[in-house]
Amino acid sequence: MKTIVHVNQHKIRSNQKTGERLPVLTVKTYCSNQYAHRVKIDGPVE
DSSP, X not given: OOOEEEEOHHHHHHHHHHXXXXXXXXXXXXXXXXXXXXXXXXXXXX
């Protein structure tokens, strides 16, 4: 299954301004989006 990890720079800037800890990573697949602070990648990556 194709999976894309997206880094949301707007959330990073927002967190720096407001001091919040909103998740800045989005792991996207064809059926869902999951938000996270960190991601562990097992296997080959391109």
